[in-house]
Amino acid sequence: MEDSGSVIRRRVSTRKRSRRSLRETAAAGPLEPGQEQEREEEGTDGRRRRRSESLELPEYDGSEEDMFDGYDSFAENSFLAQVDVLEQKYMQSPEHGIIEKLYSKSTETREFDVIATDSDLTEVKTRDYCNSPETLRLQENVTIEPGDDLLCDVPCSQALYIEKVKDSSNDLNNPSAKESYPLSSHQTLNDIPVEQLQEKKNSSPKHTESDLNRRRSLKDRLKSAMTGNAKAQTPKFSKRKQLKEAILSEEINVAKKTLESSSDDLGPFYSLPSKVRDLFVQYKGIKKLYDWQHTCLTLTCLQQRKNLIYSLPTSGGKTLVAEILMLQELLCRQKNVLMILPYVAIVQEKISSLSNFGIELGFFVEEYAGSKGRVPPIKRRGKKSLYIATIEKGHGLVNSLIEEGRINELGLVVVDELHMIGEGSRGAILEITLAKILYTSKTTQIIGMSATLNNVEELQEFLNAEYYTSKFRPVELKEYLKINDTIYEVDIKAEKGYTFSRLLKCKYSDHLKKMDPDHLVALVTEVIPNYSCLVFCPTKKNCENVADMICKFLNKDYLKHREKEKCDFLKNLKNVSNGSLCPVLKRTVPFGIAYHHSGLTSDERKVLEEAYATGVLCLLTCTSTLAAGVNLPARRVILRAPYIATQFLKRNQYQQMIGRAGRAGIDTVGESILILQEKDKHLVLNLVNSPLENCYSHLGQEITKGIQSLLLSLIGLKIAKNLEGIYHFMCATFFGIQQKRLSEEKSLWEICRKALASLMEKGLLQKRSVCKNEEESQCELQITKLGQASLKGTLDLAYCGTLYKDLKKGLEGLVLESYLHLIYLTTPYDMVSQCRPDWMIYLRQFDHLNSGEQKVAAIVGVSESFITKKASGQAIKKDVDRNIVNRLYLSLVLFTLLKETNVWRVSEKFNMSRGYVQNLLNGAASFCSCVLHFCEELEEFWVYRALLTELTKKLSYCVKADLVPLMEITGVLESRAKQLYDAGYKTVTHLANADPEVLIRTINHLSRRQAKQIVSSAKMLLNEKAEALQEEVEDLLRPPSDIPGTTTPSSKNHELTQ
Ligand SMILES: Nc1ncnc2c1ncn2[C@@H]1O[C@H](COP(=O)(O)OP(=O)(O)OP(=O)(O)O)[C@@H](O)[C@H]1O
């Protein structure tokens, strides 16, 4: 018989080993996965059976594993029974002291966490007792290896952690780090010098417990250990998961301490658990940080938690640094994090990519975009949250945290594309958000990043931030210009800013020359179909025309490239387009070409981007929608003209567009070609060579969305109470800083005074009655009910008065026969001015309304005769409010959309682009929820509350009710929701528990990456919901501290101390 067969080894040193049943452990020698091994086991008839068993251990699947596999360890003839017999004999024999020694040895060593050496083992084996026949029999089954035995009472997680810690300390190769782990002394037998062990043993204090243990029978102890193991190995949740969590939480604790100690030791991975490093490899394919990323992460200012702005060229890898900083905050400092991104699509992409990290590392990823995102956020006691938000939603979130006195819960705010602070009303909202955080929380760190910053000092002053920059770009980007048929290379050292590079090789027929005077076909065919190409066009229509034109001149070979995949993709495109297919795309996709702009639905854009990312499509003609922050492959970026619509490109815009070429990890080379006409030649030097534009605050320009909205919230949120307080706040804003520098005619004080006066005129603020006679600067201000409602509704203050009047008028005779009247009241005002009704369509749609719905038109002030006259081109004498007429037209679009739930059909009916219709719907959903919050603050509008709650839901998910739960999952749009629903995945829970591999097999056109992202997003959503409910339950059951007639422990203490 082999020696190994007679040895009990209870190693819990690897995950797989820890999962073995005791029977396996007891009977086998050292087991290696995959190894075939003969094993002997005791049958119930007392005879031994030999069986061959594959030791390839299955993946642990939770609680179902039968630990003893039918083997009764306490029965007669069982292993324990034998131990008992032996024990009885030996306790009576003169040598019984040996057994006692064996007991005490194992007890002692366990107490000091030291593993016995080989020499101990030899010692035990060579004792006399081992030679007795009974002992031999015991030894056949049971050779106690003290070192291993020591671990039998150690929970598996701890044993695993011991090993894990050892691994990571080895990884770190840092002696101090080893010391910092309390259990790192758990080395293998050979690692520990004998003298050291001897020393430890000698210095071991004798405990009375060991005496007690000595008296316990071996059988009892084994029994209890086995029972313990049995219990331990039948957990409610997956043991593997528990082990992982135990390791992780220990690592996080260590990391937390390391971070707090601010020593040079960075922990396994920038103060984070080594698992984070693995996740970056696994999910992002990033194995090593760039030097600049390492330098940036180890900046002293970051260790001191100072604010930081960092700027690197496009594709420099800025995101990774921000992500590591966010994880440090979530895991080590245990604070929530807000990440602000510019577009809904980018927010969704980020949610999908970080959900895996959240699930593996134990934090929530919450979406704040469109109509998603709870305000105020749920206060979570356990795990922390990463809020990923658009600029507008981020502002709402910050307001709610300030109002609730919870702003300090935000440990870190990260702003991507920080240069957007200088762009219109969105820039103003971003500035307001950051200014409020800076003013109200001294502990929240702010990190901003961008590829296109110039006046950094002003931004630094505003954000009180340090600055880091580098010119690093992992993939070199070559810039070219094309004038006529010559290509020039941009060369800032040259006088003109460019030097000759080559002549374009192209044999153009007269017809082709006429159709393609800019040689686009020649330029793109140098790259496609093997590499990808983006062509930026000035307008949406131009995108479509260019895509169409290029295809007309491509030879048939292009059709053959990835033909089947393109054919599949077209089917998918048709599927996401409700069975319709855009005629342009139908023509261009077979060539691997498509257009991309805001006239497409978000479903279409998403699938087009995916097809382009995987190379099924090799060319996208696009507007600036794909210009910033997007990570798509592009060997070559062509700028069709240096214009966006009719505006000459700004340097920043140019830089962002060309920056889409040569993305790290996707492409190894990148180049851009700007097509110029002779007339624009003189402008080019500025475009390619001048410094980036400065960003300027838009707070002062955006009166109602900017400064007035800020001042209202300062009073409403009690950040300031009078003009003096407001001025103090304003001095620290980006606007305030620039105002000082630029010393414009009006002083900041005057601007603030004027804005306050306007707010009071609008009835949004008022002076407190007590201070009527005080000096103006000291006079306390308070927010009115209307002001509070406008603040809560995050309304553009230009419309709050009109909204109030419209709602008030609605109360006089709200038509509830259909949704039309309510829809009219919640149609966004800011979309009305751009609306140009088609009067024939207006009339046709009006005719389709029933009498109750036509009454709505009359109530709001649009008569049938007006529409008829307009449709027939007659002159109209009576003055009619165009805003109302246009608003009703948009309401009809939305009303039809709610009825038909088909963007395509509605866009055809109203002759609008499907993207515009979808955009209108999204705008209406957001505005409806704003109106709801507005009404919640005004008692007189109580009736609207329930009605608008329902309507917000309907507008947010303008799909069949069954699909709504699935569409709550980030990245699941209507067409995907339909597919999933039809395949039987009807709820978030179905998807959270789905196997991505099964999903790929059952859902058409679903890639592995997408399947995994859907499952992890669903898991994340489910976790969030479950935890929110649990917390609600806890809140509900927690006895209030102020129950009359009872004394709470804290008040008792208080009494005692008094
Ligand atoms: N250390 C690294 N090793 C390999 N690839 C990396 C590394 N860091 C980042 N990347 C990859 O580089 C690409 C570009 O990174 P990222 O999106 O962060 O660029 P960026 O600096 O934000 O550019 P932009 O200003 O255009 O948004 C990504 O695909 C990212 O995964």
Ligand SMILES: [Mg+2]
């Ligand atoms: Mg970026």
